Amino acid sequence: MNIVVCIKQILDPEVPARDFRIDSERREAARGSANLVTNIFCENALETALQFRERAGGRITVLSFGSESAEDSLRKALAMKADAAALVINDGHPHPDPFAVARALAAAIRKIGDFDLILVGRESGDWGAGQTGALLAEELGVPCVNFVDHIDSDSDGLRLKRQTDAGWEIFAAKPPVVVTITNDEHNVPRVPKTRDVMMSYRQTLTKWTLDDLDTDAASIRAANSYYEIVDLLIPVKETQCEFIEGDSLESRVENLARRIQEVTDAL
Amino acid sequence: MNDSQATREVFWNITQVWAMYALLVPTLVIAGFGFYRRVRVWKRGLPLDRTDRPIERIRKLITHALAQRRTTRDTSAGIFHTLIYTGFIILTLATTVVFIHQDFGLPIMRGKFYLYFQSFLVDVFGALTIVGILMAAFRRSIQRPKKLVYTDEAAMILAVIFLIAVTGFLVEGWRIAATSDPWGHWSPFGYLIARASGPLMSDETLKQSHAAVWWTHAVLVFGFIAWAPYTKMAHVAFSPFNIYTASLAPVGASLRHIDFDKAETLGVNSLAAFTWKDLADFDACTECGRCTNFCPANTVGKSLSPRDIILDLQLFMRNSERGIQNGNSALRTPHSAFNSPIIGTVEATSPDALWACTTCGACMEACPVFIEQMPKIVDMRRFLVMEEADFPDTMQEAVTSIESRGHPFRGTSLGRMDWAEGLNVQTIDQADDAEVLLWVGCGGALVERNTRVTRATAQLLEKAGVSFAVLGREEKCTGDPARRIGNEFLFQNLAKENSDKLNRHGVKKIITACPHCFNTFRNEYPQFGGNFEVYHHSQYLARLVDEGKLKPEKKSEKKVTFHDPCYLGRHNDEYDAPRQLVKIASRSNPIEMKQSREQSFCCGGGGGMSFIEEPPDKRVNGERARQILETDAERVAVGCPFCMTMLEDGINARKGERDVRVMDVAELLWESVSADVRG
Ligand code: SF4
Numbered sequence A: 001m002n003i004v005v006c007i008k009q010i011l012d013p014e015v016p017a018r019d020f021r022i023d024s025e026r027r028e029a030a031r032g033s034a035n036l037v038t039n040i041f042c043e044n045a046l047e048t049a050l051q052f053r054e055r056a057g058g059r060i061t062v063l064s065f066g067s068e069s070a071e072d073s074l075r076k077a078l079a080m081k082a083d084a085a086a087l088v089i090n091d092g093h094p095h096p097d098p099f100a101v102a103r104a105l106a107a108a109i110r111k112i113g114d115f116d117l118i119l120v121g122r123e124s125g126d127w128g129a130g131q132t133g134a135l136l137a138e139e140l141g142v143p144c145v146n147f148v149d150h151i152d153s154d155s156d157g158l159r160l161k162r163q164t165d166a167g168w169e170i171f172a173a174k175p176p177v178v179v180t181i182t183n184d185e186h187n188v189p190r191v192p193k194t195r196d197v198m199m200s201y202r203q204t205l206t207k208w209t210l211d212d213l214d215t216d217a218a219s220i221r222a223a224n225s226y227y228e229i230v231d232l233l234i235p236v237k238e239t240q241c242e243f244i245e246g247d248s249l250e251s252r253v254e255n256l257a258r259r260i261q262e263v264t265d266a267l
Numbered sequence B: 001m002n003d004s005q006a007t008r009e010v011f012w013n014i015t016q017v018w019a020m021y022a023l024l025v026p027t028l029v030i031a032g033f034g035f036y037r038r039v040r041v042w043k044r045g046l047p048l049d050r051t052d053r054p055i056e057r058i059r060k061l062i063t064h065a066l067a068q069r070r071t072t073r074d075t076s077a078g079i080f081h082t083l084i085y086t087g088f089i090i091l092t093l094a095t096t097v098v099f100i101h102q103d104f105g106l107p108i109m110r111g112k113f114y115l116y117f118q119s120f121l122v123d124v125f126g127a128l129t130i131v132g133i134l135m136a137a138f139r140r141s142i143q144r145p146k147k148l149v150y151t152d153e154a155a156m157i158l159a160v161i162f163l164i165a166v167t168g169f170l171v172e173g174w175r176i177a178a179t180s181d182p183w184g185h186w187s188p189f190g191y192l193i194a195r196a197s198g199p200l201m202s203d204e205t206l207k208q209s210h211a212a213v214w215w216t217h218a219v220l221v222f223g224f225i226a227w228a229p230y231t232k233m234a235h236v237a238f239s240p241f242n243i244y245t246a247s248l249a250p251v252g253a254s255l256r257h258i259d260f261d262k263a264e265t266l267g268v269n270s271l272a273a274f275t276w277k278d279l280a281d282f283d284a285c286t287e288c289g290r291c292t293n294f295c296p297a298n299t300v301g302k303s304l305s306p307r308d309i310i311l312d313l314q315l316f317m318r319n320s321e322r323g324i325q326n327g328n329s330a331l332r333t334p335h336s337a338f339n340s341p342i343i344g345t346v347e348a349t350s351p352d353a354l355w356a357c358t359t360c361g362a363c364m365e366a367c368p369v370f371i372e373q374m375p376k377i378v379d380m381r382r383f384l385v386m387e388e389a390d391f392p393d394t395m396q397e398a399v400t401s402i403e404s405r406g407h408p409f410r411g412t413s414l415g416r417m418d419w420a421e422g423l424n425v426q427t428i429d430q431a432d433d434a435e436v437l438l439w440v441g442c443g444g445a446l447v448e449r450n451t452r453v454t455r456a457t458a459q460l461l462e463k464a465g466v467s468f469a470v471l472g473r474e475e476k477c478t479g480d481p482a483r484r485i486g487n488e489f490l491f492q493n494l495a496k497e498n499s500d501k502l503n504r505h506g507v508k509k510i511i512t513a514c515p516h517c518f519n520t521f522r523n524e525y526p527q528f529g530g531n532f533e534v535y536h537h538s539q540y541l542a543r544l545v546d547e548g549k550l551k552p553e554k555k556s557e558k559k560v561t562f563h564d565p566c567y568l569g570r571h572n573d574e575y576d577a578p579r580q581l582v583k584i585a586s587r588s589n590p591i592e593m594k595q596s597r598e599q600s601f602c603c604g605g606g607g608g609m610s611f612i613e614e615p616p617d618k619r620v621n622g623e624r625a626r627q628i629l630e631t632d633a634e635r636v637a638v639g640c641p642f643c644m645t646m647l648e649d650g651i652n653a654r655k656g657e658r659d660v661r662v663m664d665v666a667e668l669l670w671e672s673v674s675a676d677v678r679g
């Protein structure tokens, strides 16, 4: 079974609120002193793939479309014991929209060769659009199952499990299929062994530019074709504190009830 | 008779003396083999140079092997050990005198020397040895302190040396009685026996009994010599050897460097991965139990016992030589046993125990023979972390956070410079001619309570007119927690990165309020090209006061006790500077807790342990808080961001008892220096 896990490197979402700034000119989060990390849902996807490989065998390729620095995320994936890694260097728009990303990834996956299972994180921790998985399936012309947290296989094909409010849904799917992965207590990304971290720096990592792929590189570079970010701002939260007065407990409760009514009416 | 003629006949009443000499040969062969067997195993360990700086080593040998400074710290054990040990030395000297007199034909055993030394002194010390043996036996059989290991072997040893001493006195006494030795009274205890036996025994009986007991004594002595190297008595030879080859570096520099280009396995999970010195350490253990007695984790009831780690591995090593593993399987070869896994194979090295160590170094400080328990624990942790990635989740989070964010405090809402809000603190880019760098540290910047300490320190430096700067957002963890948890790889990367960065900025002097950062810069960065003059803030501030650059105006009335941070005290031998600050800032001297200075009790936060949730009934900080509350101090002064949070938590958990405020020494000084601050 050939498995491709798509991963994205993002600005650390855990940067302290006070350090978080927006570059309003570029309409993006300012890098500041924050680090770049692998998007957590992508790591959940990789972990799910690794566990699946332990049970059913297969070969895992990790793939990223991003800047040169995304190599760090791919190396970490290799340290976690992915079999191969490929990076498509994005020399176009710094924030390509999900359509462009899906097109680039699809072209790279076709270049990698036969595939049975494509895993994608359910959304990224920076923009959080949650579109890439479905669009990628569309590009590749295969079905897509969303929000899965566990994958198994039997003689009929794959069993994909997802949690709903009412319980579990199990999908039977025949590869090839794109699956988006959400987090679960069982797919917490493993900490790689240091020995494997060291080895990961000696492994080869394939790098492509958009021109190496069989796709319309220019349109991907242009990106942002379907929507435009007009403005970006940090929501301002305001809290007001009000003391409810009254002579007795009863009157205070009454006043409180009246005040709640007023406030909710005003909303 | 003239005293100058005083002497005695060696081998009086003994025929066939040759038999004794004949016995000597197998005795020495067996004993020699006993030692050779041990040394042969050590030689299988990895290489390590422990013969450099001979003068310092000899000095250490004199203080700790000859004068036994550490052994005598424990008063009850110290007394009996001194009695037996000096008796042992005096009696060995006496035997040597006999040997020189008789076998070398140099008649030195005569006259005053014979009377004062060979008769009187030897007799008295012989008696004191018996007192020592009885004390030891009393301790073992009646008092039974928890820290000792109770083996038949230990009891046998006491019994045998007791018999040797008693038969020695009988031989002496009966000789004095039978020969009516005119100088007999110079051996007071032998003389007593002579006087007591005289009326009861005929000359013939005396002679016969003397000969019989003489041979018994001789056989016991030889037997003991032959047997000793196979028992814990081997420490008579191993202890001095171990002290001579002990590490001369401070405790803070005791972790082994790993060369990642060469290392076959990362960390240690077999005897083969230890150095020869580690293996020698296992053999040198005297089973005294001091290390475990002082171990904070053990004190609060965790399974960690440094003594048992050493002794279990000693047994493991000895069994492995015979190809035995886990008690019974004799199928393995010595080779595979030497290479087979040790973590969790014996109880003492279970991961639970290994993950309880705060790396406080109390064990190393307590050990009379300078065994290095803590670095071995870290060696095994390294294996778990780097080869297996198998370690507690919360520690994993801390390590991952250091990896991706440069600090271990995942989820902090603070930034690197938030503490400086409203202060005029410059970063090194703004002030590249600054004289000193204030290294804030992750704790000092990202843990709310400690930001106040950083503020106080910066304000004091400013007030004293020190030209200083900080790295600001460029600052990253020194790697101490990563190293102590066992991720040496991450540590080395950080050490190189930070050393380069500091060198690039031309940093020469570093001040830090974190003893962990202090230790890392001082003892560990030089290996990575980071050579700086490093000060703990207490040292630097004390100096500023001495130089008159800071003028304390008020003295607090509050009674203060000081809690020694392990990484400042035991790891780097600085006990006085922080106390000096306490003294400057308050009316009275600091109150000392029961355990302080070298024997201070850890806060529980070192070695990555502050990133672990301890079970509520087994918290090291809880025990330390108890010790703090035991004094009548109203404040406890600290000098470490980890101690700060651990002790605050510990005291809060005992809130009902008494409220004691935890304050850093810099805060105390700031309070005393600045008129507008209230305590
Ligand atoms: S370093 Fe401290 S916690 Fe660790 S074994 Fe030694 S005494 Fe115990």
Ligand code: SF4
Pocket: B284, B285, B286, B287, B288, B289, B290, B291, B292, B306, B307, B310, B363, B366, B367, B368, B369, B370, B371, B373
């Ligand atoms: S390791 Fe040292 S302190 Fe611990 S029991 Fe052995 S000799 Fe005593």
